[in-house]
Amino acid sequence: MKVLILPDAQAAIQRAADIIARTVIAKPDAVLGLATGGTMLPLYKALAQRHRDEGLSFAKTTSFNLDEYIGLAPDHPCSYHHYMQEAFFAHVDIDPARAHLPKGDAPDPQAASLDYEALIEAAGGIDLQLLGIGQNGHIGFNEPTASLGSRTRIKTLTDSTRRANQRYFASFEETPRYAITTGVATILSSRKCLLVATGEDKAEAVANMVEGPVSAACPASALQFHARATIILDEAAASALKLTDYYENVHPQGQDSIFD
């Protein structure tokens, strides 16, 4: 794991934007795995700004989002389809026909999950998977105890995840219970992973992911098995790590190093 610690959230977001931009410039038809959530909002803003100011183009990319709530139509204001449209797709030149999310409103969500996994495979797999992390250590909606060998499927959300996401809905009761999410093994099949975490409320989950044992109790810890996983943190999200001196020594100011 490459652990890059940046002084604050803004610097962490710019560092993540650099890596995504570099990927897309090197491979204009890259397949991107995308995430939603509060952490990603400034990142999508930064990418949209680079599109506007520097001509960073997503025209040939294909994207697959990690997850979508079951029961929400794409035009529902709380759906991840809607989030992606508002936060990113509407501000860049990505081809809507190649911007994929799981179909949360499919009549058969289980079949839709299998189709989604097949679609990722047909696209040649994901070049760069962008990830956030839940306070409980989830990636995508792979909640604690999710199989580390899982593929795209339906997951029941924990109450803690529903509480964290309740801010987007009218009440806890209205916050969906189920989602389609790509699995831990789907995520690990990506050629590169880029996880971004900011803020002190992520510190414990980050420490479990990076320095804890690999365990389904913290699904993000499965990234320890990934040969090309980069973790971008601000100082607050890194505050519970024990080996901070080492990470800062290898990657001063979160910069690349020849030897990781």
Ligand code: F6R
């Ligand atoms: C969203 C997703 C989740 C979030 C995580 C962090 O597509 O897959 O794993 O990345 O819940 O969310 P925020 O950034 O809102 O704390």
